[in-house]
Amino acid sequence: MNPILEIKNLHAGIGGKEILKGLNLTVNPGEVHAIMGPNGTGKSTLANIITGREGYEVTEGEIIFKAKDILSLDPEERALEGIFLGFQYPVEIPGVSMTNFMKAAIDAKRKYKGLDPIKPGEFLKMMREKQALVDIPDKIKNRSVNEGFSGGEKKKNEIFQMAMLDPDLAILDETDSGLDIDALRSVAEGVNKLRSKDNAFIVITHYQRLLDYIVPDIVHIMYDGKIVKSGDKELALELEEKGYKLVE
Amino acid sequence: MKLQDNIIEYINENQALLNDSFPDFIKDIRTKAQQDFIKKGFPSQKNEKWRRTKLKNIADQYYHPGINMIFDKELKWESCVVPEYDRAVALVNGHYVAEKILEVLPNGIVIGSLQAATEKYPDLVKRYFNKLVAQQNKAFDDLNAAMFADGLFLYVPKNVQGFRLQITHRLDAKIDALINVRNLIILEENAQIDMVQCDDSNQHRSHFVTFNAEVFLADKAKLNWYKYQNINNLSAIFSNHYYEVGSQANLYTNFIELNGKTLRNEQFAQIIGVAAKVDLYGLYLADKLQQVDNVIFVSHDKEGSYSNQKFKGILDDSARGFFNGQILVKKDAQQTNAFQKNDNILLTDKARISSQPFLEIYADDVSCSHGSTTGQIDEDALFYIRQRGISKRDAQLLQLYAFTGEIIDAIKIPELIEPTKDLVKKRLNGKLDVCEDCILQCQTRT
Structure with a gap:
C-alpha cells in the first residue's frame, strides 16, 4: 500500500527564518493523524506548506502526495489533486454566495477530471445531503462565504466544504479552537462520517478534547519545527497530563 | 494646445453655420459661450479638479471641429437589447435620430431633437435652457454651448408615470471628430420616467465628446437614469449633468463606466426643495492607459432631504481614476441625511486613484458621513x-x-x-x- 502523503526531511521557513527543521511524516490511507504542539512550533506553517500557500520557502526535503512530488504545484493544483485545508481562520468573502462558491469549486474539480459542469439539480441535491451531514442551516446557501457567520458556523462550514469536495487528504488546522462543546461534537461527527479506508486526515490541535471525538490512529508531538515524538492516542492523554515538558 | 486653436479658428470662420439655425435666445447664449471659450479655453492643469486628468493627450490631438454641424442623413443606428422600453431613440454624432424629429406622445410626453424644440416650443425651452449651466459654468460648458448642434429634448407632463426611454448615444464619425451634445430634460410635478442610456462607438476613430444635460425635477418627480459607457480606446467623453431637485422629488442615477480612453462624469445635484431623495451610484472599470473620473456635488439647500453617493472602481494596468465627491449642507438644510462612499481596488503598482471626499456643513442638526477606501485584492x-x-x-x-x-x-x-x-x-x-x-x-x- 502506497502512503497518501510522505514528507521527508522538510526544511522550510518564511522571510529567511527557518521554521520547519527536518520534518518527517508518513500518512497512509484510512489513517487519522493528530499533530499537537505548543504555539509557534510550526504546525500551521506545515499546513500552509503542504497546501502551497505563497510566501514560504522550502529549502530542503520533499513532499510526495499520492506518489507525486507536489512542491512545484500551485495551491489550486494541489487542491484538485485531493488536498483540502480546513482553515483555522476561515476567510470572509463578501459578495460571493456559498452556492456560487461551491458550484465553482465542484466544476473546477470536474473539469480537472475531464467532466462537464455539474447539473443544477444534481448540485442542489448534493448541497442538501452534505449540509445534513454537518448540521448547518439551509440559509447559508444564499449568504456570502463566511460573512456574518458565528465562529461555530465558520468551522462547520469548513467541514461542509470538505464533504462537498471529498478530498483524499484533509488537514484540519485547529478546527476545534473557539468551539463550544455542541459545535465541537457536530464538527467531529461530520469528520467521522467522512472517514473511509481510502482517505486520510491530519488534525492539528492544541487540546486533547477534540481527540475524544475524532479518535486518531497516530498522535505526533511537534516541537521546534520537527516531530519529536509519535505514539498512539494514549500519547495525547499523557501530553495533557504532563504538558510539553514531556518533550523538552 | 492644437485642439483649442483649431476650435477657435473654426468658431471665427463659421459664425453663420454655428448660430443661424437657432432662435435669438439661444444665439445670445451661444455667442457669449463662443467668446468665453476663446478667452478661457481648456481648463488649466492647475485647477484642482483637473490636476489628475491627462488632458494633454486630448488637447494636443486633431479632431475635426465641424462634423458635429453637418447632419449625415445616411446615419443609421441599431438599439442594444434593453427589454421593456417604451421608446428607443438615438443620438448619433450629436444629432437626434428617430422616426420623427419631434413628437408628442398620447400621454403628453414631448420627445425629440433639442434644436427642433427650440423652434417649436421656444417659450418652454427658454424657461429652462442654460439655467443650471449658467449658475455653475464648469469646464467645457462653454465649448459645449458654443458648438453643440443638437441633443435630446424630453418633456414629461404632470402626473405622467411609468415611461421607459432608451437612448443610444453613438459615436460614429469616419474621421477623428469633436462632438458636442446638449440635452434638456424636464419632469413636471409627480412625473416619473426611467432612462437607459448607452454610450458606444462604431468606428475605430478618435472622438472627443462633450455631453451636457440639464435636468429639472419638479416636486414629487422621479427620474431613474442608467448609463452604460462602452466606447473605443481612442475616444473620450466628458459629461456634465446638472439636476435641479424639487420637494419630495427622487433622483436616482447609476452609471456603469466600462471602457474608453477618458470617461469623465460630473454630476451636480441641487436640492432646492424639502424631503427629496438623491441616490447616485457609479461603477468604473479601467485598464491600459485609460482615465476615468467622477466628480460629484450634492447641495442640500432646504431641510429634510436624503442623499447618497456610492462609487466603486477597479483599476488595472496603468489606468488612472479620479473621484471628487462633495456634499454641501446649507444653513437651512436641517435634518439632512447625506452619505458618500468611494471604494477602489488597484490591481497593479502602476494603477492610480485619487479619491477626494468632501463634506461642508452649515446646519447643526444633520447626519452625514463620507469615506474612501483603496486596496488591493485580498491575498x-x-x-x-x-x-x-x-x-x-x-x-x-x-x-x-x-x-x-x-x-x-x-x-x-x-x-x-x-x-x-x-x-x-x-x-x-x-x-x-x-x-x-x-x-x-x-x-x-x-
Whole structure:
C-alpha cells in the first residue's frame, strides 16, 4: 500500500527564518493523524506548506502526495489533486454566495477530471445531503462565504466544504479552537462520517478534547519545527497530563 | 494646445453655420459661450479638479471641429437589447435620430431633437435652457454651448408615470471628430420616467465628446437614469449633468463606466426643495492607459432631504481614476441625511486613484458621513478560494465581480440586472468575445 502523503526531511521557513527543521511524516490511507504542539512550533506553517500557500520557502526535503512530488504545484493544483485545508481562520468573502462558491469549486474539480459542469439539480441535491451531514442551516446557501457567520458556523462550514469536495487528504488546522462543546461534537461527527479506508486526515490541535471525538490512529508531538515524538492516542492523554515538558 | 486653436479658428470662420439655425435666445447664449471659450479655453492643469486628468493627450490631438454641424442623413443606428422600453431613440454624432424629429406622445410626453424644440416650443425651452449651466459654468460648458448642434429634448407632463426611454448615444464619425451634445430634460410635478442610456462607438476613430444635460425635477418627480459607457480606446467623453431637485422629488442615477480612453462624469445635484431623495451610484472599470473620473456635488439647500453617493472602481494596468465627491449642507438644510462612499481596488503598482471626499456643513442638526477606501485584492481570500481548487485567475475574477455587486444590486429595473452583470463579467474578463472557459458563466455569448 502506497502512503497518501510522505514528507521527508522538510526544511522550510518564511522571510529567511527557518521554521520547519527536518520534518518527517508518513500518512497512509484510512489513517487519522493528530499533530499537537505548543504555539509557534510550526504546525500551521506545515499546513500552509503542504497546501502551497505563497510566501514560504522550502529549502530542503520533499513532499510526495499520492506518489507525486507536489512542491512545484500551485495551491489550486494541489487542491484538485485531493488536498483540502480546513482553515483555522476561515476567510470572509463578501459578495460571493456559498452556492456560487461551491458550484465553482465542484466544476473546477470536474473539469480537472475531464467532466462537464455539474447539473443544477444534481448540485442542489448534493448541497442538501452534505449540509445534513454537518448540521448547518439551509440559509447559508444564499449568504456570502463566511460573512456574518458565528465562529461555530465558520468551522462547520469548513467541514461542509470538505464533504462537498471529498478530498483524499484533509488537514484540519485547529478546527476545534473557539468551539463550544455542541459545535465541537457536530464538527467531529461530520469528520467521522467522512472517514473511509481510502482517505486520510491530519488534525492539528492544541487540546486533547477534540481527540475524544475524532479518535486518531497516530498522535505526533511537534516541537521546534520537527516531530519529536509519535505514539498512539494514549500519547495525547499523557501530553495533557504532563504538558510539553514531556518533550523538552 | 492644437485642439483649442483649431476650435477657435473654426468658431471665427463659421459664425453663420454655428448660430443661424437657432432662435435669438439661444444665439445670445451661444455667442457669449463662443467668446468665453476663446478667452478661457481648456481648463488649466492647475485647477484642482483637473490636476489628475491627462488632458494633454486630448488637447494636443486633431479632431475635426465641424462634423458635429453637418447632419449625415445616411446615419443609421441599431438599439442594444434593453427589454421593456417604451421608446428607443438615438443620438448619433450629436444629432437626434428617430422616426420623427419631434413628437408628442398620447400621454403628453414631448420627445425629440433639442434644436427642433427650440423652434417649436421656444417659450418652454427658454424657461429652462442654460439655467443650471449658467449658475455653475464648469469646464467645457462653454465649448459645449458654443458648438453643440443638437441633443435630446424630453418633456414629461404632470402626473405622467411609468415611461421607459432608451437612448443610444453613438459615436460614429469616419474621421477623428469633436462632438458636442446638449440635452434638456424636464419632469413636471409627480412625473416619473426611467432612462437607459448607452454610450458606444462604431468606428475605430478618435472622438472627443462633450455631453451636457440639464435636468429639472419638479416636486414629487422621479427620474431613474442608467448609463452604460462602452466606447473605443481612442475616444473620450466628458459629461456634465446638472439636476435641479424639487420637494419630495427622487433622483436616482447609476452609471456603469466600462471602457474608453477618458470617461469623465460630473454630476451636480441641487436640492432646492424639502424631503427629496438623491441616490447616485457609479461603477468604473479601467485598464491600459485609460482615465476615468467622477466628480460629484450634492447641495442640500432646504431641510429634510436624503442623499447618497456610492462609487466603486477597479483599476488595472496603468489606468488612472479620479473621484471628487462633495456634499454641501446649507444653513437651512436641517435634518439632512447625506452619505458618500468611494471604494477602489488597484490591481497593479502602476494603477492610480485619487479619491477626494468632501463634506461642508452649515446646519447643526444633520447626519452625514463620507469615506474612501483603496486596496488591493485580498491575498488571504485569494488563497482560500484557490485552496478549493479554483484557479488564481478565476479566484481574482470572483472577488472583483463580488466587489461590483453593491452597485449592480442597486439597479431597480429587474430586466437590466442580468445584462449588466454580463457586461461587467465580460469586462473584468478582459475579453468581450471569449468566455467559454470563464467561471462566471455569462448568459450571453458573443
